[in-house]
Amino acid sequence: MTRKASVTPRINTHTGRLLVQRMNELNLTWIELSRRSELSGEGIKLICAGRHSPTLDHVTKLAEVLEIHPNHLMAALQADKDKKDHVPEPEIPFEDMIQEIAKRENVSELLTIQEKITKRIQELTGAAATLA
Numbered sequence: 001m002t003r004k005a006s007v008t009p010r011i012n013t014h015t016g017r018l019l020v021q022r023m024n025e026l027n028l029t030w031i032e033l034s035r036r037s038e039l040s041g042e043g044i045k046l047i048c049a050g051r052h053s054p055t056l057d058h059v060t061k062l063a064e065v066l067e068i069h070p071n072h073l074m075a076a077l078q079a080d081k082d083k084k085d086h087v088p089e090p091e092i093p094f095e096d097m098i099q100e101i102a103k104r105e106n107v108s109e110l111l112t113i114q115e116k117i118t119k120r121i122q123e124l125t126g127a128a129a130t131l132a
Helices: 014-026 030-037 043-050 056-066 068-079 094-105 105-131
Strands: none
Touching: 014 030, 014 043, 014 056, 014 068, 030 043, 030 056, 043 056, 056 068
């Protein structure tokens, strides 16, 4: 008996889990992600499996379709490359955080972003106080 080729790649990377998580949240299929990002389905699956390193253009296209900041995807790719157990929280410019807030409808995501902004303001305030 022969086995059919799997449509879904084996997901054992941070990058793959991030892509699949966002695809599920946005109700995207592999075919739709491929079409919208203008990347081949096979290429996307190789990225998910950690067998292909995407170009910056590919990262940008995937991030745009998945409605995430490219730094999230870059952090996952770097964690995979460094074989880390977790993905560190990426640095995202303040202006980009504001744009992310504008896109979100999920209240828990808004609260998480609000916490990040509050923490960053506290860090900046603390840094300014030590300079004074």
